[in-house]
Amino acid sequence: MSESLIAVAMSGGVDSSTAAGMLHRSGQPIAGFTMQLWNQRRLPELSAEGATGRCCSLDDVYDARAVAQYLGIPYYVLNFEGLFEEQVVKPFIRDYLAGRTPIPCTLCNNHVKFDRFLDVARAVGADRIATGHYARLRVSSETGRYQLLRSVDAAKDQTYFLFGLTQEQLSRSLFPLGEYTKRQVRLLASDLGLPVAEKDDSQEICFVPNGDYAQFIEAYFREQGISLDVAAGEIVTTSGRVIGEHTGVHRFTVGQRKGLGVATGEPLYVIATDTTSRRVVVGRNEELLSPGFRASQFNWVSMSPPAAPLRAQVRIRNKHIPAAATVTPDGEGRVIVRFDEPQRAVTPGQAAVCYDGDLVLGGGWIEQGWIE
């Protein structure tokens, strides 16, 4: 058994297939693994006809296997369905029901891909794992720490989902795509002759087939035979005026404009949701602006936790352009972020990730409640 075996997480998509192809071409011994995370035959009422790129469909496993066969590498499917449901799906649902907007991909990275999968990889004799994430890694010459950096492709960069990794996890991870743009990766895939080179990109939340997370949550509750307390509530303005009714708080997310079902003269946006009073608070776009927030479970991924406030660019959702801010740690895993300029739609449950240029300093989870 080779000491340097690399376990490649292969979803059957272009990115992870290309990562496998690149490592294989460089002559490193690799084995491919597909994590079976969610059974798409569950909640059949959600299955969108002809939908492609649904996670863990038999088609994706077929594609991953075809790539592994093409490369001539050993390939295995790992059954992580139970773990995924406990560590990702249930917290995802709990968050929505508590009025937050969760990021399942980060939970999956923290608890499945870079935890359990790394365990299995080491158990079967691999030293390191590789994934198709768009991110870069380096070892700091000053501190000796592993550091996480943004992908050279700013549009595809996935560091927003990777801030929770530990030094141990980073030291055993490889991101072969980090130095390439998506366009280059597609070209590499064709160049390598991979059978998935022309495949469409996958969607964002892999286990919610049509992107309708509220429908997913309701279907999950029906499957479990638990009645979901989706009592209707009031839609109120920031000044407390009741202007309509809604059919369940979990169907709304901060910043949302469509689907409010109330007609007024000017566009209205969800400013906040309150699960206790079952109220959805709406207001004008300007009212979404926020000077800052508190974040918890903060992980300083590339540096030792700082004692003093520091300046950083802070990203508050995946497609957000990082905004200049002062980040003040409280020494107990929480930080207060104050933006130089107020930012729109700070959403509880989303991650706040701090950057210094390309370097990812760390990240945590946005908490409910305003700071003034």
Added chain:
Amino acid sequence: MNRYYFDHNATTPVADEVLAALNLVLREAIGNPSSVHQEGQFARHRVEEARHRTASLLGCAPEEIVFTSGGTEANNLALLGAVRASGNLSRHVITTAIEHPAVLNACGRLEREGVLVTYVKAPASGAVDPDDIRREIRPETVLISVMHANNETGALQPVEAIGRLAREMGVLFHVDGVQAAGKAAIDVKQIPADLYSISGHKIYAPKGAGALYVRKGVKLEPLQYGGRHERQRRAGTENVPGVAAMGEAADLARRLLGQEIPRQEGLRDRLERGILDRVRHAAVNAGVAHRIANTTSIRVDGIDGEALVIALDLRGFAVSSGSACSSGAVEPSHVLLAMGLSPEQARSSIRFSLGRQNTAEQVDALIDAVAGCAAHLRRLSPAYSHV
């Protein structure tokens, strides 16, 4: 890297003698066995010769053999065919919780047709108790189906006692003999069985051929419709090469049985001793049962069987754990769960199944690999606490 194959209950390599016979039939038996001309007659001879040889392995008359596409079809034909032909209005079937999916899912189909099915549990010993079967028999019971040897533990089931019981009560008795053929002496008349399934690729023939023994006088409703092949029990032009290869394999199995049973039993015992000596907290599942000679299911507490299978594969050893689901991912064995093992115990179990080409040296190499992988896994085992 050398490869060592220890998964003969999943499938076997094609024996040299079988390959030679297959080659000959593929080249020369060009006709359709139903045709009048001499090419057809030659192909017919090959099929009937195979029928004789298969019948000899099972101890029945050649005309009691129906060729199928494999063990799954044989089991489906037996269960669906016999129950549908029984004509009763309210019908009841008894089987066990440790059967192969080819039996369990055929029973599931019968349930959807309104048939009541009782699934008798197996105790931790791995062998069902005939009295548990006896207690379930009622006036509407038309069929009892019990496997001869379990695919995962190798435990031999008391088919003789159940067969006598069924005969006494006037109930048809089907035996899934897929894992017993070539590994235990079979006499369907002695059992006594009314239906007995075997599969070619478990006895060193290629995939794609199987057979069902149907005792003379037992009525079967066919599963498919077409020409009058196989005495109108299985329509479709005979798979002449597959059937001929299985006949050759059956003949070979019958001749080798006397030497291979003690030889493989010796290797199996050596493997068990070696692993139990060197790996702490390891135990043999159904170790107390009478078992077919080639099989052992070993549980290594605290170790993820799926990881152990992959680690061994990467070192050159083919073994298995649980049963593969449609994607190829592994689920905990329903057999071990039905025997009362916890899901954790089932997930920490590995099946080794030996075959004709395995040697003592290979077994010793396997013991080393298992001990090495288990030690490595155990060093990492704190990481497994959340499994």
